[in-house]
Amino acid sequence: MKTYEKQEKKKSEEQLMRAFQDNKGGNLKMLIRIFKGHYWELIGSIFFFIIKHSPVWVLPIVTANIINEATYRHETAVRAILINVIVMLIFLVQNIFTNYLHTWLYAKTVREVERDLRFALVKKLQLLSIPYHNGIQSGRLQSKVIRDVEQIQNLSAQIFITILSILLNIGVSLGVILYKSRTVFLFFGFTIPAAVFLVVAFKGKIKIYNREFREIMEETSAKVMEMVELIPITRAHALEEEETEKMGYHLSQVAEKGLKLDMVQTWFSSISWVMFQAFQVFCLGFTGWMAFRGSIEIGDITLYQTYFSSIVAQVSGVITLLPIISKGLESVHSIGEILMETDVEENEGKEKLQSVEGNIQFENVKFSYEEKDRPILNDLNLTIKKGETIAFVGDSGAGKTTILNLLIGFLKVKGGRILIDGHDLEKIDMRSFREHIAVVTQQSILFTGTLRENITYGLENITEEQVENAIKGANLEELVKSLPEGLDTKINEHGSNLSGGQKQRISIARAFIRNPDILILDEATSALDSVSEKKIQDSIEKLVEGRTTLVVAHRFSTIRNADKIAVIGNGGILEYGNYEELMEQHGKFYEMRMLQA
Numbered sequence: 001m002k003t004y005e006k007q008e009k010k011k012s013e014e015q016l017m018r019a020f021q022d023n024k025g026g027n028l029k030m031l032i033r034i035f036k037g038h039y040w041e042l043i044g045s046i047f048f049f050i051i052k053h054s055p056v057w058v059l060p061i062v063t064a065n066i067i068n069e070a071t072y073r074h075e076t077a078v079r080a081i082l083i084n085v086i087v088m089l090i091f092l093v094q095n096i097f098t099n100y101l102h103t104w105l106y107a108k109t110v111r112e113v114e115r116d117l118r119f120a121l122v123k124k125l126q127l128l129s130i131p132y133h134n135g136i137q138s139g140r141l142q143s144k145v146i147r148d149v150e151q152i153q154n155l156s157a158q159i160f161i162t163i164l165s166i167l168l169n170i171g172v173s174l175g176v177i178l179y180k181s182r183t184v185f186l187f188f189g190f191t192i193p194a195a196v197f198l199v200v201a202f203k204g205k206i207k208i209y210n211r212e213f214r215e216i217m218e219e220t221s222a223k224v225m226e227m228v229e230l231i232p233i234t235r236a237h238a239l240e241e242e243e244t245e246k247m248g249y250h251l252s253q254v255a256e257k258g259l260k261l262d263m264v265q266t267w268f269s270s271i272s273w274v275m276f277q278a279f280q281v282f283c284l285g286f287t288g289w290m291a292f293r294g295s296i297e298i299g300d301i302t303l304y305q306t307y308f309s310s311i312v313a314q315v316s317g318v319i320t321l322l323p324i325i326s327k328g329l330e331s332v333h334s335i336g337e338i339l340m341e342t343d344v345e346e347n348e349g350k351e352k353l354q355s356v357e358g359n360i361q362f363e364n365v366k367f368s369y370e371e372k373d374r375p376i377l378n379d380l381n382l383t384i385k386k387g388e389t390i391a392f393v394g395d396s397g398a399g400k401t402t403i404l405n406l407l408i409g410f411l412k413v414k415g416g417r418i419l420i421d422g423h424d425l426e427k428i429d430m431r432s433f434r435e436h437i438a439v440v441t442q443q444s445i446l447f448t449g450t451l452r453e454n455i456t457y458g459l460e461n462i463t464e465e466q467v468e469n470a471i472k473g474a475n476l477e478e479l480v481k482s483l484p485e486g487l488d489t490k491i492n493e494h495g496s497n498l499s500g501g502q503k504q505r506i507s508i509a510r511a512f513i514r515n516p517d518i519l520i521l522d523e524a525t526s527a528l529d530s531v532s533e534k535k536i537q538d539s540i541e542k543l544v545e546g547r548t549t550l551v552v553a554h555r556f557s558t559i560r561n562a563d564k565i566a567v568i569g570n571g572g573i574l575e576y577g578n579y580e581e582l583m584e585q586h587g588k589f590y591e592m593r594m595l596q597a
Contacts, residue, residue, distance in 0.1 A: 031155065031332050034117070038109045042160065045105035049164060052098035055091040057172040060306035062088045067299035106160055114153045120339060121145050127344045130410040139222025144338055147217070148331035155328020158321050166314040173307040181296060184304055187286055188311060190279070206268070209261040210326045214334060216257050223250055265323045276312040283308040345409065350429040356436035356517040358548030359421050360384040360407065366415030367402060376402055378571030379416070389549040391559035393592065394568035400552045403568070404520050407550065408439065438516035442523040444503035446495035451480070452487040455509045466513055473543060474509035476502075512543055519549040556593050565589065 035042060062084045069077040069084075125133075125141060178185045227234075227247055234243045287304045290296045296304075362382040368375035376399040384390050392400040405411045406418060409430040418425045420433060446454050455470055456462045467487065471480055479502055483489035495503045511519065521540070537558065553559050560579050567575040567582070567589050574588050582589040 030336065031152070031159075031329065034152075034332075035109065035113060035156075038113065041105045041109045045102050045109070045160065046164060048098045048102035048105070049161075050168060052095045052102055053165060053168060055088070055095060056169065056310070057176070058088060058091050060303045060310075061176070063306065064297075064299040064303035067302055068297050071298055110153055110156050110160075113156070114149055117149050117152065117335065118145055121149070121335065124338055124341070124344075128338075128341060129343045129345055130405070132341065132343045137219070137222030137226075139220075139225040140218040141338075142225070143218045143221040144334055147221075148214075148334045151328050151331035152335070155325060155331070158324055158328070162321060163318070166318055169310050169314045173311050177304065177307055180300065180303070181290075183290070183295070184287065187283065188308060205264050206261075206323055206326050207330070209257070209264055210323070210330050213257050213261050214327070214330050216254050218334075220250065220254055223247065261323070268322070272315075276315060280305075280309060280312050345430060347429040347431055350427060351423065352429045352432040353420070353423065353436070354432075356433065357421050358384075358386040358517050359419075360518075360548060360550075361419040362403075362416070363419065364416035365406065365413050365418060367399075367406060367411065367413055375414070375571055377406075380572050382566065382573065382576075384548060384550070386548055387546055388563045389544050389551065389561075391551040391553060391562035391565045392568055393553065393556065393559070393565060393589065394574075398568040399571070400568050401522055404439075404522055404550060404552060408434070408437070408520065436517040437520060438511035438514040438518075439520045440504075440507050440511050440522065444495065444500070444507045446491055446498075446503055446506060448491065448493050450485075450488050450490055451483065451506070454491060454506055455487075455513055457510060459513065462513065470509040470513035473512040474505045476505050476509055479505070508540070508543075517547060519544055519547050521549065521551045521553075523552055523554060556596055567592075 065084050066081050069080045074080070121144065125145075174185065174188065177188055224247075227243060230243070234240055284301075284305055287296065287301045291298050291301050360382075361384070362380050365377055365380040366375055367377040376397075380403070382390075392403060394400055402411065406413055407425075409425060412426075420428070425433070447457075452467065455467065471477060471487075479498075480486050491497065495506070498506070541561065551559055551562060559565060562579070564576060564578060565582055566573050567587075569588065575582055575585065577585075583593065
């Protein structure tokens, strides 16, 4: 990306963040602040909109003039009619050019804001903590990035096109009527209180139903994603009917809430339509009576009726738009939930590590999960020297993976500290530290792309030799040869066209190619069969040479050559030593090992 594009994106992002942080005045003011930096484009768009829309206001005047001239048959009537026709044609033709300019300025602004909103959301999602992501369904986040931003774009269209048109039409109509007849103007004034009454009466319910519908749609998006991912499990256990019934019940709730929203909107629009049509009939009768008395000219009946119809249509339009506006403002609130979230990893201004040797020290580390009563780690002390391989074993839930996540920075210690080469993790830029580590987790995470792209993910200027070494080290040669396009073969979503062992070896190849100073293996061979595991153990042993390595494993055969083994339990280290030392103690490690014998 070019430098100036990066600067523009950063500037736009900062403006959006300020708009949501300063949330005084509600969602509408927040929406207006979103467009900060684009005000001149919007002003230009409004200017051309006024000009291009002018035929709507001029036509009733021209119509009334022509009717009056034809009725009274003055000597200059034909000339006057011709002039009115020419004037009207000029106003109509200019619409082609001014409409283009209005649309270009408006559309350019809205599309840029739409892009910046999604970019800001994506960036914020990258900054939010791992516990935050673990606590929210991914489908809800997807709905905010796609659906809510689209709703804001629709709201912007209504405000800067439809509502602007409504306000201008009402303003011009009332202005002309006030100029022509104060009596008729006062009659027209009765429509506004009626509209305000309707808006106040229905606004609260519509807002509540919109929020409920938005929340259940986010939940639906999440449930559909979850259902799709579970299809292999569902099919394997013959649970299709149960899963369909469960989704059917949820979809019925969606339909029920949607119906409530539809019906309150229907009452709203129906009552308003009848009321304003009745006012229009009264206007026709009132102006006809005034013409009969000679208070106004006959042609003015058409003028007043046209303008009154316009006002009725515009006010009805506002009422019809209220649900759309309510949805859009609710989406502003929804996006604000992400952009105003404070649970982020703060790295700005912290020390950046230029190199990492691999000395790790846990000093009186405490950690507990909010949903659990007791701490999972309590005064954990452990020193790992550069180049050592330390294996962590213990019962499920003892805290093995938690220790790795604390080191990676996914979790923050509740007490004590973790040192990397003497640097406190809390005081360094974690991004600079993570550039020197590689992680292979129990669950292989692959994305839709080529095999090469999955192995070299996030790296640039990688040579073919480096790729080949990684493939060889991860025992992937046979897989590459078997694929129709080799390294350029597309991998399906979640690697569905690969076996569990193949996916795990791709993850290990991704670690190989990064040439890390610290290697973290969280049950990295759990998805491998015995033959593949034996083949890849030699590769892993080569990979860990000269690197500090932390391993979590349930298969004790994979950690026999570890320099030290830490048995985790009761919030700390129960036993610590190499394989032979722990077996000689006949303690917890010995018991666990015998169960796998």
